[in-house]
Amino acid sequence: MAFHSLPLSHIARNLWARRVTTLLTAGGMALVVYVFATVLMMSEGIRATLVATGHEGNLIVLRKGAGAEINSAITRGQAAQLAALPGVAVDAQGQALVSREPVVLNTLPKRDSGKPSNVTVRGTSATGLALRPQVRLVQGRMFQPGTREIVTGRSVAQGFAGAGLGETLRFAGSEWRVVGVFDAGGSGFDSEIWGDADSMMQAFRRQAYSTVVLRLQHPQDPQAAEALKARIDGDPQLSLEAKPEAQFYAEQSEALAQFIRILGLALSVIFSIGAVVGAMITMFASVASRIGEIGTLRALGFRRRAVLMAFLTESLLLSLVGGVLGLAGAAFMQTVRISTVNFQTFSEIAFRFHFTPGIAAQALLFALAMGVVGGFIPAWRASRMKIVDCLREA
Numbered sequence: 001m002a003f004h005s006l007p008l009s010h011i012a013r014n015l016w017a018r019r020v021t022t023l024l025t026a027g028g029m030a031l032v033v034y035v036f037a038t039v040l041m042m043s044e045g046i047r048a049t050l051v052a053t054g055h056e057g058n059l060i061v062l063r064k065g066a067g068a069e070i071n072s073a074i075t076r077g078q079a080a081q082l083a084a085l086p087g088v089a090v091d092a093q094g095q096a097l098v099s100r101e102p103v104v105l106n107t108l109p110k111r112d113s114g115k116p117s118n119v120t121v122r123g124t125s126a127t128g129l130a131l132r133p134q135v136r137l138v139q140g141r142m143f144q145p146g147t148r149e150i151v152t153g154r155s156v157a158q159g160f161a162g163a164g165l166g167e168t169l170r171f172a173g174s175e176w177r178v179v180g181v182f183d184a185g186g187s188g189f190d191s192e193i194w195g196d197a198d199s200m201m202q203a204f205r206r207q208a209y210s211t212v213v214l215r216l217q218h219p220q221d222p223q224a225a226e227a228l229k230a231r232i233d234g235d236p237q238l239s240l241e242a243k244p245e246a247q248f249y250a251e252q253s254e255a256l257a258q259f260i261r262i263l264g265l266a267l268s269v270i271f272s273i274g275a276v277v278g279a280m281i282t283m284f285a286s287v288a289s290r291i292g293e294i295g296t297l298r299a300l301g302f303r304r305r306a307v308l309m310a311f312l313t314e315s316l317l318l319s320l321v322g323g324v325l326g327l328a329g330a331a332f333m334q335t336v337r338i339s340t341v342n343f344q345t346f347s348e349i350a351f352r353f354h355f356t357p358g359i360a361a362q363a364l365l366f367a368l369a370m371g372v373v374g375g376f377i378p379a380w381r382a383s384r385m386k387i388v389d390c391l392r393e394a
Contacts, residue, residue: 025282026322029370032268032275033326037363038333039264041353043257046340049351050253053188054246057219058131061212061232064241068252068345069103070120073208076100078238082212087228089215091130097215099128101197102206105347106171108160119156120192120347121171123200131213135189139165140180145196148203151180153190155350159339163193172203188249191339191349213245256342272370275322279315279374315375316368323367330363331355 054060061082066072074082082088083096090096102123107116122128125145129135139157143149152163157178162169169176176195184190200206218224225244232242243251333353342349 025278026318026325028278029275029319029322029367030325030329032271032370033323033363033367034329035264035271036268036366037327037330037355037359038353039260039268040359040362041330041333041355042264042351043261044356044359045351045354046257046260046342046349047250047253048354049186049349050188050249051246052134052186053184053249054244055132055134056244056246057216058245059214059216059225059229059232059242060245060248061214061240061242062210064233064239066241069101069210070105070345072103072210074100074210074212074240075208078240079209079212081238082214082232082240085228085231087217087224087231089217089219091127095127097127097131099124099131099197099213100209101128101211101213102200102204102208103210104200104204104206105345106193108156108163108169108171111159111161111163114161117160118341118347119160120345121200122192122194123197124194125197128194128197128213131215132184132189134185134187135182137180138183140178143179143195146199147196148174148176148199149179150176150193150195151182152178152194153192154181154183155190155337155339156193157181159348159350169193172200174203186352188252188349191347252342252345256340268366272366276370276374279318279371280378282318282374311378312372312375315378316371319367319371319374320364322370323364326367327360327363 061074062069062072063074079098079100083098088096088098104121105118106121108119109116126142129142137151138154140151143151150169152160156163157165163178165178165181167178169178182189182194197209201209216225216228229242229244232238232240330353334355337350337352339348339350341347
């Protein structure tokens, strides 16, 4: 009588019998999975932070061909034409919900190290605040129009010298007093400084805005949004380009997120070689110590395939333990907030590691792949042993 497979409980007992070796090997795999998952969480965190920056009911308008706000220029006349277009929402007083915004980079020293880093400085208005409902003041008050007052995002206030409530920053030849700190719900605005648009234009000697943000009259109607976008894009006199705000900020994250993902995956593959070798050594040792058992199983009627699958399943269980341990460590990274330079804007952006079910699935599949690669050759060797040789050697 031939048996097709060994019970899973028998395979698990073999791992428990060698629990020290099992934990050491699983620990090596866990480190690789931790690196793999952390890299994906970092990439997803950057993407989620910038996507959350955009509002689904807003269009952002830039100069045609400008890849970022700091490279764009929109004249006052063009901004006035945009505000008069049909399809733009108006407030209770009949004023168009349009925010004309200069955006520049300013270098500030880090609070902990004193090293300089670029920060985005945005000129805006009460309308600009109304267009971003995710932004709320948590300390102080909003800046007064026409003054050298600013409000800072929470990440800027915590990370840069002179950016806290009541402190003073010097840039564009003037001193700017921080009168408020805002929380943008973990979006990219948390890494910005906001001030009055007209005051910013004068201080930086700018004659043109960088962007114009407008609220759609019918944000739930994709045809109306597309019609307004097409009208702006197709006007040769304007020479401007409109994008949904969420799409624009998502595109801003692509270069940096892709770079981190490629670099991290390359490191994970390199580290996984060591983990696979460790798993292979462990499984070869398991085969060598159980030659008599293999011969007995074959004599009892278990086929070669059953022996192969038993050892391969053992390797997969080993890798699964390592994968779960690595994911458990990576999950704690959600509490960490770090910052890096966005390649698209050359400014610093703060973000959190973002853990998703998709990342968990990818990390576990990566762990199981290491288990298959590391366990197949030892399992194949065990399945090809002859019964007589196994019993004689035992």
